Amino acid sequence: MLIRIGLVVILVICNAFSLGCNGSHEPDSLVYIVAIGFDKAKEPGKIEVSFQIAVPRTGSSSEGGGGETKKNAIVITIEAVTLAEAYNLLDSAISYTPTLSHTKILVFSEELAREGLQDVMGPIMRFRQYRGSMHVAIVKGTAADFFKNNQPAFDITLSKYYETMLESYQESAYYLDSSLHTFYMGLKSPSGQAYATLVAVNPTTGNGAPADSKVPEGKAETYIAGDMPRQGGNKAEFMGTAIFRGDKMVGVLDNDETRMLSMLLGAFDKGFVSVVDPLEPKRSVNAFLGLEQGPSIKTHIGNGIPYIQVQIKLEGEITAIPSGIQYEREEYLSLLEEQFSQVITERLEKMLQHTQAVGSDVVSFGFYFRPYFLTRLEFNEFNWNDRYSEAQIEVHVKTNLRRYGLMMKTSPIQGK
Amino acid sequence: MKHYHPPNMGIMSGVSLVFIGTAPRVFLHQSTEQLSINGEAAWLGVLMNSLCSLIMMLIVLFLINKLGGDFLSVCNKLVGKRVSWIIQLFYSLIFLISAALLLRDYVESTKLSALHDANYQLITLVYGFTVMIAAYLRIEAIARAGCFVLPFILVGSILVTILLYPFYQIYQLLPLLGNGFKPLLISGFRGAGYNLLALLIVILAPSYQNVRTMKVCFLWGLGGSAALKLLYMLVFLLTFGVEVGMEKILPFFEMARLVFVNHYLQRIEAPFIIIWVMFGMLAIALSLYIAVYLARHILNLTILRPLIPLLSVLTIAISMLPENFDQVTKYEGLLLNAEAIGIYLIPLMLLVAYFIKGKDEKCSSE
Numbered sequence: 001m002l003i004r005i006g007l008v009v010i011l012v013i014c015n016a017f018s019l020g021c022n023g024s025h026e027p028d029s030l031v032y033i034v035a036i037g038f039d040k041a042k043e044p045g046k047i048e049v050s051f052q053i054a055v056p057r058t059g060s061s062s063e064g065g066g067g068e069t070k071k072n073a074i075v076i077t078i079e080a081v082t083l084a085e086a087y088n089l090l091d092s093a094i095s096y097t098p099t100l101s102h103t104k105i106l107v108f109s110e111e112l113a114r115e116g117l118q119d120v121m122g123p124i125m126r127f128r129q130y131r132g133s134m135h136v137a138i139v140k141g142t143a144a145d146f147f148k149n150n151q152p153a154f155d156i157t158l159s160k161y162y163e164t165m166l167e168s169y170q171e172s173a174y175y176l177d178s179s180l181h182t183f184y185m186g187l188k189s190p191s192g193q194a195y196a197t198l199v200a201v202n203p204t205t206g207n208g209a210p211a212d213s214k215v216p217e218g219k220a221e222t223y224i225a226g227d228m229p230r231q232g233g234n235k236a237e238f239m240g241t242a243i244f245r246g247d248k249m250v251g252v253l254d255n256d257e258t259r260m261l262s263m264l265l266g267a268f269d270k271g272f273v274s275v276v277d278p279l280e281p282k283r284s285v286n287a288f289l290g291l292e293q294g295p296s297i298k299t300h301i302g303n304g305i306p307y308i309q310v311q312i313k314l315e316g317e318i319t320a321i322p323s324g325i326q327y328e329r330e331e332y333l334s335l336l337e338e339q340f341s342q343v344i345t346e347r348l349e350k351m352l353q354h355t356q357a358v359g360s361d362v363v364s365f366g367f368y369f370r371p372y373f374l375t376r377l378e379f380n381e382f383n384w385n386d387r388y389s390e391a392q393i394e395v396h397v398k399t400n401l402r403r404y405g406l407m408m409k410t411s412p413i414q415g416k
Numbered sequence: 417m418k419h420y421h422p423p424n425m426g427i428m429s430g431v432s433l434v435f436i437g438t439a440p441r442v443f444l445h446q447s448t449e450q451l452s453i454n455g456e457a458a459w460l461g462v463l464m465n466s467l468c469s470l471i472m473m474l475i476v477l478f479l480i481n482k483l484g485g486d487f488l489s490v491c492n493k494l495v496g497k498r499v500s501w502i503i504q505l506f507y508s509l510i511f512l513i514s515a516a517l518l519l520r521d522y523v524e525s526t527k528l529s530a531l532h533d534a535n536y537q538l539i540t541l542v543y544g545f546t547v548m549i550a551a552y553l554r555i556e557a558i559a560r561a562g563c564f565v566l567p568f569i570l571v572g573s574i575l576v577t578i579l580l581y582p583f584y585q586i587y588q589l590l591p592l593l594g595n596g597f598k599p600l601l602i603s604g605f606r607g608a609g610y611n612l613l614a615l616l617i618v619i620l621a622p623s624y625q626n627v628r629t630m631k632v633c634f635l636w637g638l639g640g641s642a643a644l645k646l647l648y649m650l651v652f653l654l655t656f657g658v659e660v661g662m663e664k665i666l667p668f669f670e671m672a673r674l675v676f677v678n679h680y681l682q683r684i685e686a687p688f689i690i691i692w693v694m695f696g697m698l699a700i701a702l703s704l705y706i707a708v709y710l711a712r713h714i715l716n717l718t719i720l721r722p723l724i725p726l727l728s729v730l731t732i733a734i735s736m737l738p739e740n741f742d743q744v745t746k747y748e749g750l751l752l753n754a755e756a757i758g759i760y761l762i763p764l765m766l767l768v769a770y771f772i773k774g775k776d777e778k779c780s781s782e
Contacts, residue, residue, distance in 0.1 A: 007552065010549060011546070131674070132670075132673070133675075160679075181583065188657075189657065191587070371587075371590055374591055374593050375455075375591050375596050376456060376591055376593075
């Protein structure tokens with residue numbers, strides 16, 4: 001009996017020690033770093049690390065009772081050799097213990113990304129406080145500026161802001177959600193390259209600068225983050241995609257190209273598409289389109305040249321016919337469907353040409369060539385990432401307009 | 417003084433013991449090692465070594481069916497007492513060292529994942545004492561605790577498999593032969609050593625009703641553990657691929673922490689750490705218990721329990737010998753070679769001895 005009691009006592013002690021109480025922290029002794037920014041420092045070999053830290057107990061950017069603006073976050077920028085050193089130095093600047101366990105986003109400046117992210121990514125993947133579900137973004141300008149200008153317009157915590165912002169990409173697919181996991185996989189993959197969300201500070205002056213990738217029959221202008229013509233709202237803007245070759249950023253996809261990328265990735269849920277009215281070219285027609293099914297990607301290798309055949313099926317509903325032409329009728333409908341298919345095909349081809357020109361297979365077409373090889377060595381010798389530029393890509397798009405919104409047909413406006 | 421007598425156990429206990437004894441490394445870095453050796457074909461390697469170990473266990477069972485008794489008595493009858501003594505010593509040492517290295521692995525893994533601020537020696541001591549107590553409570557207690565843990569392991573595994581679905585890239589399983597046929601063949605055979613502890617069923621043969629019962633324990637225990645390993649390997653490959661997968665030191669932990677469904681369903685790794693540590697403690701206790709059981713035979717002792725604290729301290733001491741994690745993996749590689757000898761060479765040697773001595777002739781103990 002005595003032995004049994006002894007065993008129970010030892011087990012209880014063991015339990016107490018093996019629980020997480022070892023090294024525990026009270027929540028009010030911690031500060032949560034919501035976002036981390038990386039900029040190139042003036043001094044060679046150093047980086048500027050900006051920590052956007054949630055301010056405990058407030059969590060709102062709305063006006064306070066005394067007319068004073070409550071800050072929901074502070075930004076501290078530290079110049080250091082590595083991220084780890086900057087983290088150590090941060091501890092000397094704040095009284096709380098900083099923790100990265102709730103960090104939502106890592107923002108790299110374009111300048112740093114174009115020089116290569118290998119040195120910065122290493123410690124991130126090794127340290128346990130980072131996790132694959134964090135998001136990665138590339139900022140035009142500096143990350144420190146981006147954080148300072150990022151004042152969510154609605155009463156929302158910063159962590160929730162980043163989460164909802166990046167999860168709601170499916171509403172338009174004008175930017176993509178790139179998690180740390182997918183980004184890192186892209187950096188290491190022999191079957192494709194990495195991409196990241198493009199963000200920037202918009203001056204909100206109302207003067208935009210359209211990108212130049214618009215196709216003739218496409219009606220809408222295209223933009224990248226920071227260039228959208230708008231006034232008001234949060235200055236932080238998410239639009240477009242930064243594309244990589246190896247660990248170096250080599251280009252930018254505008255909002256429309258990003259949407260095309262999302263179609264090829266099978267991530268295009270829905271979005272409005274505007275095209276020139278096929279029978280009245282001065283006007284446009286709108287449809288709310290989404291992928292009917294995942295993209296069909298077929299590949300083959302002929303005479304050493306990789307061939308890719310992409311089939312995209314879209315479906316959706318007509319949302320606006322300003323010309324009043326009855327495209328709902330079967331004889332006109334196919335004309336309209338063909339117009340949408342043609343515009344999307346051209347946009348897809350343009351986007352693919354762009355990525356081929358910079359040698360960045362962000363769609364990861366390389367995966368579809370893997371079945372032709374029996375071993376890893378054979379596939380690595382095929383050297384897909386270097387051969388992407390010479391691939392022959394054929395794109396077919398089929399659009400099915402199945403619904404017409406809440407209208408059966410458009411009646412003409414009297415007197416016009 | 418009461419002589420030690422193996423307890424009577426049912427099929428469920430046997431299945432859970434085989435499962436516990438053969439699957440604990442799936443929560444550690446076994447998947448990463450398989451991935452490094454076989455690349456995309458790592459899952460085929462897991463399938464191969466599970467099949468190989470099942471075949472070897474059935475060979476041992478065949479011998480027990482023909483000669484009666486347990487594995488130790490079969491050794492006595494076929495190769496004589498002296499060689500049998502050496503075989504028992506060999507197995508006892510393997511199980512002891514395996515327990516020690518597994519203990520070190522679990523200590524390192526929990527320090528990396530959950531108890532990162534805790535003192536390494538303290539974790540080792542706490543785990544060591546827990547293992548000692550589990551072994552002291554004997555095999556029935558380990559088996560029953562295993563029966564409680566198994567459903568949590570299974571449900572948890574299925575949950576992670578489903579929740580990681582958005583990250584799957586099916587083409588990461590190709591090229592089919594990964595790093596080639598030769599490494600696949602070598603590691604497929606060698607990896608059977610991970611399942612050596614399944615031998616406990618035939619070592620403790622008197623605990624089971626008959627050969628059919630033991631066969632069921634092998635089939636379900638090894639089959640279940642193979643299914644779990646295969647599932648983890650496939651999910652790991654589909655999610656991380658070879659290049660990133662090879663970097664991960666704790667594949668299952670990484671899989672669990674990648675789960676992000678929404679604001680409310682994320683960071684689910686914490687409950688898994690508890691489950692896998694419980695599972696690991698039971699596996700270490702089981703390995704230690706079998707080592708002690710064999711030591712009792714070797715030393716021809718009538719009782720078993722006094723050896724448990726002694727060998728537990730020895731296990732803790734051995735676990736602290738490697739200076740760093742790299743040394744642990746090197747020692748584990750060497751141990752795996754010894755385990756492969758234990759699972760292939762000795763049973764095959766016994767089988768050859770059985771055929772040489774004549775199938776129908778009743779083998780003597782000399």
